Amino acid sequence: MPAMHVRLGAFSAALVLTATLSTTAFAQKKYDTGASDTEIKIGNIMPYSGPASAYGVIGKTEEAYFRKINAEGGINGRKINFVSYDDGYSPPKTVEQARKLVESDEVLLIFNSLGTPPNTAIQKYLNQKKVPQLFVATGATKWNDPQNFPWTMGWQPNYQSETIIYAKYILKNKPDAKIAVLYQNDDYGKDYLKGFKDGLGAKAASMIVIEDSYEVSEPTIDSHIVRLKATGADVFINITTPKFAAQAIKKNAELGWKPLHFLNNVSANIGSVIKPAGFEAAQDIISSAYFKDPTDPQWKNDAAMKAWNEFLDKYYPEANRADGAVMYGFIVSQGMVQVLKACGDNLSRENVMKQAASLRDFEPVGLLPGVKVNTSASDFAPISQLQLQRLKGETWELFGDVISSDAGG
Template sequence: MPGRRRKLAALAMLAAGALAATPALAEKKYDPGASDTEIKIGNIMPYSGPASSYGVIGRTEAAFFRMINDQGGINGRKINFISYDDAYSPPKAIEQARKLVESDEVLLIFQALGTPSNSAIMKYMNAKKVPQLFVASGGTKFGDPKNFPWTMGFQPNYQSEGRIYAKYILDNFPDGKIAVFWQNDDAGKDQFKGLKDGLGDKAGMIVADKSYEVSDPSIDSQIVALHDSGADIFFSWAAPKGSAQAIRKVGELGWKPKFFLANTATSIASVLKPAGLEYAKDIISTAYLKDPTDPTWDKDPAVIAWRAFMDKYYPDGDKTNANNLYGYVQAEAMAQVLRQCGDNLTRDNVMKQAASLKNFHTDLMLPGIMVNTSLDDYFPIEQMQLMRFNGQAWELFGDVITGEVGHEHSQ
């Protein structure tokens, strides 16, 4: 036994010597927000204001990181998730971003929500060289590594989504007349551009369009005007509240167009129920994640695990609200990037790892949906599948469709 102990001691000394001889392996690199024990992540959400129904996303993400910490953290480090309210107001978003970067000294800002808020903080984040990661918006501008190397989206960008609908319409309703209701900001303009680009020389199919402001109390006059255009295909590109109002008004008018709804407004809990499920029947949208209300996934191990997570870490969260599943998947992707960083937790390496995701897939994504990024491709997901609302749940149909946006569009 003593001989064996001596041998072990000698081996231990050899091992220690080897580590000392290769300091690069053992060297830990930290920027503000990272240490041996924790990683500070900043987040900005509309917990109040006109888009407050999205606030649950931040709550789910906070719950996810609590779960990760209970499991021992990431590479042995606990996640300190600091989330502030900006009420969907760009000036407030700038104030919160400054607070996170300069006072809280976070390593990065993850999943700030909304096109207006992210547009407002983008120049600041890039000037400070702090990652603005997995932006909670499909704005195409958030995939522009040449001009904004510190900013990256995650969900399919709005132009890709518009192109996917265009492909479907050209294949199935080539003689249709399209009316478009859109949010007057970068998100709405982006979606509209994707649809037009996707229709190409058939863009003349769009016979009418009306915009609205997120703060508008009513959108009835816009919907009436679109109804009067004689269109038989209707697009609603609006935040949850505006989308719910549009679905209800179209229903009340007795108008029965082919109805397409933006992917960001497909929550049964926060959009379709308030609008009236009877009016939402047969609406078409897109998905890239499993829908917790779709009976198809009732026995799916990933969805079962997500429900157990909700019960334990976010018990007052609504399991029929797809935003709670969305937040979970975004946080899974963030955890993957941090795992890849190892002990090199510099802001530079965080962006490098985010830009080297190869066929990354979590089990809450639809089969066939893959996350791919590179130094010149900051659009992680560019595939979606169409789905139709049957009055109770969303049902997927067709194949996974790719709606890649050429990099020339990403200015």
């Protein structure tokens, strides 16, 4: 009998040992290049110079936000090492910087690099290297293609669904419109244009009286605006980045051309577009939003706005608080932190993508009420809701419901 006891004791001890071993194996930390017990190295590429330099503040805001996270103890005890380079919005330069980040700096991932042409230039390279190209700062529809590009994920509402919403608004409220379209001659501009035509459907051919494109290398688009006005169009679809958006608004006013003016969300920025162009010139422009506009008085006592201001006071006091790009950088940085927290001690690139594709009703501070971040293994479009807004006085006024762009408005 005692022998039996001994055997059982040995058996249960073996069970305990096995359980302990498997728990230890399970709890082991897992790191890919760019992660360790003390650090998570994140790469980023921004146009700090060149024609899209107005967006450079996004990178500066992100750097400030990660400093805040580090000051508060980091992510699961690890500090973020944020390495951000300038590409001047030039795709060949983007390629150079991406290679540097991956091969020399050895980052874990590339986060929120800006622009459609720049991100297009590095997408294949990063997917071949299996380096996450996470939450890219562009709304091109193609970032949501997990089947062909499992290492690339977007962030903001996609361009096509945004212009589908504008098209539906025009069909409902101005069915006999004569529409002039100005767009940037690259993937970003063409993506917006495709959505707009899809939204108009069979009526696109008769309603659009002119489609004019400009090159990002042009110093001014004044001659394009003159051409558009000459058609007698009464609706203007303005698909431009901030520098050119401000020029267009200014030129419209100079010429006395007052069409119903739709401005793409990427330039619906009080600080870098509307104010420089002149508030008077921009009255009644329609755009769309998915996050709170810092200049909108309705958010004055809002908890999110207070948190944003406190963050800026401490970590980025020189920020232009009228610049929506600063709010954008604040929100997307929260998305990055959420994913890294969810990774726990498994900081493999594969797990980073897995956690990025597992966001459920996540609400970063600063999104409009009702807008939530959702992803899945088959849906790499984190934000797909928008609300229309109209410029009144010196701020945007939201109107209508929050529209899910999944349904195309």
